[in-house]
Amino acid sequence: MTTSSSAGQSRRDFLFVATGAVAAVGAAAAAWPLVAQLNPDASTVAAGAPIEVDLSPIAEGQDIKVFWRGKPIFISHRTKKQIEEARNVNVASLPDPQPDSARVKEGHDQWLVVIGICTHLGCVPIAHEGAYDGFFCPCHGSVYDTSGRIRQGPAPSNLPVPPYAFISDSKIKIG
Amino acid sequence: MSGPSTFQPKNPVLKWIERRLPIFGLVHSSFVAYPTPRNLNYWWTFGGILSFMLGVQIVTGVILAMHYTPHADLAFNSVEAIVRDVDYGWLLRYLHSNGASMFFIAVYIHMLRGLYYGSYKEPREILWILGVIIYLLMMATGFMGYVLPWGQMSFWGATVITNLFSAIPYFGESIVTLLWGGYSVGNPTLNRFFSLHYLLPFVIAGVVVLHVWALHVAGQNNPAGVEPKSSKDTVPFTPYATIKDGFGLACFILFYFWFVFYIPNYLGDPDNYIPANPGVTPPHIVPEWYYLPFYAILRSIPDKLAGVVAMFSAILVLAFLPWLDSAKTRSMRYRPLAKQCFWIFVGVCLGLGYLGAKPPEGVYVIAGRILTACYFAYFLIVLPILSRIEKPRAVPNSIADDVLGKKKSVVASALAVIGVAGLLALDSGSTARASDHGSTPPSMSWSFAGPFGKFDQGQLQRGYKVYKEVCAACHSMNLVHYRNLTDPGGPGLSIAQAEALAAEIQVKDGPNDAGDMFERPGRIADKFPSPFPNENAARAANGGAAPPDLSLMAKARGYERGFPQFIFDAFTQFQEKGPNYIHALLTGFEDTPPEGFKLPDGSTYNRYFPGHAMKMPNVLSDDQVTYDDGAPQNVDQYAKDVAAFLMWAAEPKLEERKRLGFQVMIFMVILAGLLYFTKRAVWADAH
Ligand code: FES
Numbered sequence: 004m005t006t007s008s009s010a011g012q013s014r015r016d017f018l019f020v021a022t023g024a025v026a027a028v029g030a031a032a033a034a035w036p037l038v039a040q041l042n043p044d045a046s047t048v049a050a051g052a053p054i055e056v057d058l059s060p061i062a063e064g065q066d067i068k069v070f071w072r073g074k075p076i077f078i079s080h081r082t083k084k085q086i087e088e089a090r091n092v093n094v095a096s097l098p099d100p101q102p103d104s105a106r107v108k109e110g111h112d113q114w115l116v117v118i119g120i121c122t123h124l125g126c127v128p129i130a131h132e133g134a135y136d137g138f139f140c141p142c143h144g145s146v147y148d149t150s151g152r153i154r155q156g157p158a159p160s161n162l163p164v165p166p167y168a169f170i171s172d173s174k175i176k177i178g
Numbered sequence: 179m180s181g182p183s184t185f186q187p188k189n190p191v192l193k194w195i196e197r198r199l200p201i202f203g204l205v206h207s208s209f210v211a212y213p214t215p216r217n218l219n220y221w222w223t224f225g226g227i228l229s230f231m232l233g234v235q236i237v238t239g240v241i242l243a244m245h246y247t248p249h250a251d252l253a254f255n256s257v258e259a260i261v262r263d264v265d266y267g268w269l270l271r272y273l274h275s276n277g278a279s280m281f282f283i284a285v286y287i288h289m290l291r292g293l294y295y296g297s298y299k300e301p302r303e304i305l306w307i308l309g310v311i312i313y314l315l316m317m318a319t320g321f322m323g324y325v326l327p328w329g330q331m332s333f334w335g336a337t338v339i340t341n342l343f344s345a346i347p348y349f350g351e352s353i354v355t356l357l358w359g360g361y362s363v364g365n366p367t368l369n370r371f372f373s374l375h376y377l378l379p380f381v382i383a384g385v386v387v388l389h390v391w392a393l394h395v396a397g398q399n400n401p402a403g404v405e406p407k408s409s410k411d412t413v414p415f416t417p418y419a420t421i422k423d424g425f426g427l428a429c430f431i432l433f434y435f436w437f438v439f440y441i442p443n444y445l446g447d448p449d450n451y452i453p454a455n456p457g458v459t460p461p462h463i464v465p466e467w468y469y470l471p472f473y474a475i476l477r478s479i480p481d482k483l484a485g486v487v488a489m490f491s492a493i494l495v496l497a498f499l500p501w502l503d504s505a506k507t508r509s510m511r512y513r514p515l516a517k518q519c520f521w522i523f524v525g526v527c528l529g530l531g532y533l534g535a536k537p538p539e540g541v542y543v544i545a546g547r548i549l550t551a552c553y554f555a556y557f558l559i560v561l562p563i564l565s566r567i568e569k570p571r572a573v574p575n576s577i578a579d580d581v582l583g584k585k586k587s588v589v590a591s592a593l594a595v596i597g598v599a600g601l602l603a604l605d606s607g608s609t610a611r612a613s614d615h616g617s618t619p620p621s622m623s624w625s626f627a628g629p630f631g632k633f634d635q636g637q638l639q640r641g642y643k644v645y646k647e648v649c650a651a652c653h654s655m656n657l658v659h660y661r662n663l664t665d666p667g668g669p670g671l672s673i674a675q676a677e678a679l680a681a682e683i684q685v686k687d688g689p690n691d692a693g694d695m696f697e698r699p700g701r702i703a704d705k706f707p708s709p710f711p712n713e714n715a716a717r718a719a720n721g722g723a724a725p726p727d728l729s730l731m732a733k734a735r736g737y738e739r740g741f742p743q744f745i746f747d748a749f750t751q752f753q754e755k756g757p758n759y760i761h762a763l764l765t766g767f768e769d770t771p772p773e774g775f776k777l778p779d780g781s782t783y784n785r786y787f788p789g790h791a792m793k794m795p796n797v798l799s800d801d802q803v804t805y806d807d808g809a810p811q812n813v814d815q816y817a818k819d820v821a822a823f824l825m826w827a828a829e830p831k832l833e834e835r836k837r838l839g840f841q842v843m844i845f846m847v848i849l850a851g852l853l854y855f856t857k858r859a860v861w862a863d864a865h
Pocket residue numbers: 121122123124125126140141142143144145156157158
């Protein structure tokens with residue numbers, strides 16, 4: 004082996020660094036599609052479009068479960084008593100303070116629409132159970148009130164309200 | 179991988195690990211310090227390329243399996259959903275399907291290199307036999323993978339190949355039933371093929387480890403075929419071989435990506451874009467190109483059992499090569515006669531491949547028999563005799579001598595390159611098309627052709643109009659959704675426009691809470707509907723022939739391009755067979771069939787339809803569909819527009835593919851250039 008001049012040396016170093024850098028960029032770019040494919044595919048996205056729900060068959064005191072984007076959505080037709088209970092709470096004393104009015108749509112107080120997934124670790128709570136006549140999660144004992152707010156147990160926050168709007172008095176569009 | 183390592187780590191953590199699991203030492207001695215002969219040429223790079231391809235196939239395969247559904251009813255559509263809906267799904271699928279071809283191209287070069295330079299000879303017999311085992315496993319894996327998309331060729335290929343085992347005396351039939359898991363190829367067959375197709379690559383990887391282990395014990399062979407004697411004969415694996423292989427690999431990737439991004443279906447068969455149909459066999463069953471020589475041998479023998487035995491022997495004979503060829507001189511460079519015979523043998527293999535793609539009739543059968551005889555004669559007669567009678571030229575004393583006295587064997591390399599091109603050229607899809615086609619459809623000029631081709635939005639919108647107002651009366655489009663009309667690279671409708679179009683149709687949905695089915699207006703997530711409630715209704719309404727779904731029509735139709743045209747097609751990126759055919763068909767109706775042609779009742783004469791008697795009537799006439807953009811309202815224009823629309827429907831991501839392809843190609847050219855100069859800089863020290 005011959006010793007090369009220092010000019011050759013630095014040209015060589017430049018080549019090494021440039022080649023290594025370009026190859027590294029290529030490897031990183033190649034990883035992109037391998038990760039991106041894990042995202043929901045186009046048909047799943049399209050299937051996640053808003054859904055309409057007809058509320059007319061739901062009697063007072065009754066609740067139904069519909070699915071949107073694979074998640075159970077509870078729609079409760081609350082009784083006068085339940086609405087009262089939800090209102091007569093000192094909001095400041097709640098673990099996740101939120102007035103009932105912020106959880107329903109104005110003028111449609113009787114309708115509570117929440118995503119039925121416990122904010123603790125994702126189980127589905129049971130409606131009309133627990134000490135507050137709201138929801139009770141059997142997994143680790145979280146108790147929600149008639150507004151879907153957390154009252155007892157390990158869950159950190161209230162049941163989330165999905166995006167929805169009334170398109171008529173008896174019809175909502177979720178999503 | 180041989181002997182205790184000389185690797186001495188300094189870092190205390192490495193030291194701690196090395197003392198307990200000497201894995202760094204193993205890597206160091208195998209891939210860094212490992213001495214490689216100085217005179218290796220680029221044919222040796224294919225070993226590294228093969229490792230890379232195995233990696234690509236495993237990675238893309240594992241990902242495809244995340245989206246694929248191995249069920250006879252769902253497999254075909256799940257593959258289409260990958261290509262259409264999954265992010266970069268088209269890329270992953272094309273990388274995998276073309277990757278199989280690249281894997282075989284590389285393995286054939288690797289094997290021929292071994293044959294030419296005598297890499298199977300003492301002390302590398304086990305290394306060679308492990309290679310034959312890898313090759314067999316590859317063939318099994320490739321075959322089962324081809325079955326998974328559950329298209330027509332998949333299904334009938336599976337039927338034919340599994341039926342090979344029925345040739346076994348006495349137990350044949352029961353063995354075939356056992357392989358199928360049923361009375362015919364069906365869902366259980368698909369399930370087990372999927373399971374094994376996922377498993378075998380890991381078995382291959384295991385045998386590859388043994389193969390590399392054996393290689394590192396015996397040391398690499400080299401073009402001179404003499405063993406390294408002193409340290410002057412070798413260079414350390416890293417950086418010398420690594421950088422050289424890196425450059426070779428980059429060139430190979432450029433070649434690979436040409437197929438992936440520009441002609442992704444060139445090496446496949448259009449029939450495989452037709453869903454599997456156990457009731458109809460394609461006119462010619464052809465395997466993938468890489469099996470064609472063996473397929474030709476199978477068909478050359480006029481006896482079922484003997485044909486099967488011959489086919490398997492053609493591969494197994496390779497395992498006995500170390501003993502069939504007992505010449506003391508390894509490299510054929512110094513064996514003038516053996517060298518000539520070797521190139522004749524390469525020609526024989528290419529010839530067999532060509533014949534495998536041709537229908538088994540007439541002169542092809544005779545040629546097939548002659549070449550089959552030549553194939554076996556090379557191993558069983560030529561090599562054993564030559565090794566006794568041939569007087570080889572003097573081999574160099576050492577590798578260092580070989581490097582100094584090097585003269586370029588340009589001729590051999592050029593020949594080999596032509597050989598590779600020939601292998602490629604054995605495109606099963608286009609050569610084996612039915613010979614009963616009448617006229618060849620004229621080649622049209624399409625805006626989406628070529629490396630920068632794009633769909634003409636206006637044309638797609640007009641084409642959709644023709645589809646909706648004419649074709650949709652009989653044909654469905656089950657893979658296309660209203661939402662697709664808004665996709666980039668498509669007709670470019672707004673969401674509101676697509677919603678309005680979708681709302682025009684009624685979709686059967688349900689059951690609702692009451693358990694009833696109901697009708698609702700379409701949404702953009704719905705697909706283009708079928709005008710008939712089910713297939714039998716479609717049949718009944720159309721004189722017994724169900725109008726095919728049009729989603730994949732442009733990919734599922736082809737016609738013979740002929741030799742040598744289909745070789746040029748690889749360079750010109752020609753892939754417009756489908757649209758040309760559709761346009762020709764729609765404009766090829768003739769009121770009066772030619773003299774002497776008996777047209778069956780209920781058929782129309784069509785110049786371009788195979789057999790010419792078409793169940794579909796001529797549905798297009800001038801001024802039938804109103805265009806608002808001033809395009810001519812005549813049959814020719816309608817046919818062109820709807821053909822372009824069907825091409826888009828068959829491959830909605832075409833524009834994205836070409837655009838990404840261009841970027842990737844530019845990148846790879848730069849990388850290959852840098853690797854080349856780095857390689858020169860590194861090797862400057864070695865001479
Ligand atoms: S998941 Fe509901 S309480 Fe833990």
